[in-house]
Amino acid sequence: MAPSIPRSCDVAVIGAGPAGLAAAAELKARGVASVIVLDREAGPGGIPRHCDHYPFGLREFRRLLKGPAYAARLVGRAEAAGVDIRAGVTVTALRPGPVLEVSTADGLVEIAARAVLLATGVRETSRAARLIGGTKPGGVMPTGALQGLVHLDAIKPFDKPVVLGTELVSFSALLTCRHAGIRPVAMIEPGPRATARWPASLLPRLMGIPLLTGTEVAAIEGDGWVEAVTIREPGGTTRRIPTDGVVVTGRFVPEASLLRTSHLELDAGTGGPSIDQFGRCSDPAYFAAGNLLRPVETAGWSWNEGRLVGRAMADALAGRLPSSGGGVRVVVAGKPLKYVLPQRIVANGAPGSHACFQLRVSEAAAGRLALRLDGAELWGRRLSSLPERRITVPLDVLGAWSTGLAEFVVGKRSA
Numbered sequence: 001m002a003p004s005i006p007r008s009c010d011v012a013v014i015g016a017g018p019a020g021l022a023a024a025a026e027l028k029a030r031g032v033a034s035v036i037v038l039d040r041e042a043g044p045g046g047i048p049r050h051c052d053h054y055p056f057g058l059r060e061f062r063r064l065l066k067g068p069a070y071a072a073r074l075v076g077r078a079e080a081a082g083v084d085i086r087a088g089v090t091v092t093a094l095r096p097g098p099v100l101e102v103s104t105a106d107g108l109v110e111i112a113a114r115a116v117l118l119a120t121g122v123r124e125t126s127r128a129a130r131l132i133g134g135t136k137p138g139g140v141m142p143t144g145a146l147q148g149l150v151h152l153d154a155i156k157p158f159d160k161p162v163v164l165g166t167e168l169v170s171f172s173a174l175l176t177c178r179h180a181g182i183r184p185v186a187m188i189e190p191g192p193r194a195t196a197r198w199p200a201s202l203l204p205r206l207m208g209i210p211l212l213t214g215t216e217v218a219a220i221e222g223d224g225w226v227e228a229v230t231i232r233e234p235g236g237t238t239r240r241i242p243t244d245g246v247v248v249t250g251r252f253v254p255e256a257s258l259l260r261t262s263h264l265e266l267d268a269g270t271g272g273p274s275i276d277q278f279g280r281c282s283d284p285a286y287f288a289a290g291n292l293l294r295p296v297e298t299a300g301w302s303w304n305e306g307r308l309v310g311r312a313m314a315d316a317l318a319g320r321l322p323s324s325g326g327g328v329r330v331v332v333a334g335k336p337l338k339y340v341l342p343q344r345i346v347a348n349g350a351p352g353s354h355a356c357f358q359l360r361v362s363e364a365a366a367g368r369l370a371l372r373l374d375g376a377e378l379w380g381r382r383l384s385s386l387p388e389r390r391i392t393v394p395l396d397v398l399g400a401w402s403t404g405l406a407e408f409v410v411g412k413r414s415a
């Protein structure tokens with residue numbers, strides 16, 4: 001039997017995915033005495049646990065690994081460093097202190113820590129939030145649930161589903177289907193083209209699955225279980241596709257439920273916590289890393305972010321981080337820009353865990369990306385980007401400004 005959960009520690013990490021585990025191992029490597037990682041799933045490892053496909057691990061282990069093997073290595077590395085990992089434990093509230101309210105098999109407990117890392121990742125937008133009409137039968141699920149059923153529980157939930165979406169994760173859903181002997185009857189994308197880059201977007205053709213672009217799912221039918229979907233094709237005609245499942249993929253959102261009921265500041269653009277360049281939240285005893293910060297990056301990117309934020313947390317515990325007060329507030333001016341992070345730069349841009357601003361657009365954009373401070377332009381360059389593509393800008397374009405409002409804007413390309 002696992003020893004009962006400690007009621008106090010130096011650092012509590014919420015989320016045993018790549019970001020949380022990397023941060024925890026880094027904290028131990030830097031001499032932090034007690035580091036505990038809490039995860040609500042039955043086992044640690046985060047999303048890669050049920051991504052039974054390549055490519056994971058190149059950056060971290062210089063090996064091409066499948067998700068479960070990668071997750072196991074991350075867990076092994078953290079345990080070898082002396083991290084206390086507790087699965088099946090859900091954090092239910094964040095309070096100043098910091099103090100966590102935690103639900104365990106033994107009941108509700110409180111854990112007091114000197115610092116907390118939030119690393120709760122992302123989830124896919126549900127069917128309900130996408131406002132798809134029709135009935136509410138069984139057989140409609142996100143990729144994560146499909147992967148969990150197939151790879152962790154060896155269950156084949158349907159035979160001929162439709163797959164909604166064309167982000168990278170949607171192609172991962174196709175691979176999961178192939179693994180389980182499931183034959184999707186269509187892949188449906190509301191936009192004019194597949195969101196993921198070539199070569200992933202070749203997969204439907206290789207698997208003989210029709211890719212229907214410019215097409216919406218208007219309704220799901222079924223009494224108890226999915227029987228068909230009605231699609232609206234370009235030009236407005238509707239058509240019924242018989243099917244026994246719907247995989248609702250992508251449109252990631254940060255898993256920020258804990259933040260919404262907490263005292264911490266949320267950023268409307270990313271949907272995650274507002275942070276400074278050290279990964280510190282509005283309460284500086286709380287830090288955040290990984291995909292909770294924004295939808296969505298790869299496991300390797302999240303792992304690296306966790307490692308660097310872990311380093312900053314060790315510095316914070318040793319009293320080596322600059323004060324979190326004041327600083328430059330960083331925002332985006334609106335469409336086509338969707339978000340920027342970090343949202344605060346303190347201590348005249350002292351180097352932190354984030355060396356770059358991360359931005360995304362909400363629609364295809366071409367023009368000039370510029371950074372203005374209190375209205376005056378500091379920096380600019382040409383931009384051409386599609387949604388879901390990573391855009392980075394070195395933090396030092398801000399110079400040594402210590403206060404003010406910095407705003408990223410996209411304007412017309414200069415002649």
Ligand SMILES: Cc1cc2nc3c(=O)[nH]c(=O)nc-3n(C[C@H](O)[C@H](O)[C@H](O)COP(=O)(O)OP(=O)(O)OC[C@H]3O[C@@H](n4cnc5c(N)ncnc54)[C@H](O)[C@@H]3O)c2cc1C
Pocket residue numbers: 014015016017018019020038039040041045046047048051089090091092119120121122123124143144145169172255258289290291292296297298299300302303
């Ligand atoms: C369905 C899906 C498929 C994906 N496929 C890929 C892929 O193939 N390749 C890739 O690079 N990226 C993929 N991603 C992106 C994925 O987010 C990253 O790979 C990576 O897992 C991010 O690491 P993380 O540590 O930020 O979060 P995660 O790996 O998501 O880990 C977060 C952990 O926090 C835990 N948690 C959340 N809330 C609580 C709480 N209140 N209490 C306790 N624990 C909590 C969760 O159980 C989870 O284990 C996928 C994402 C999803 C949702």
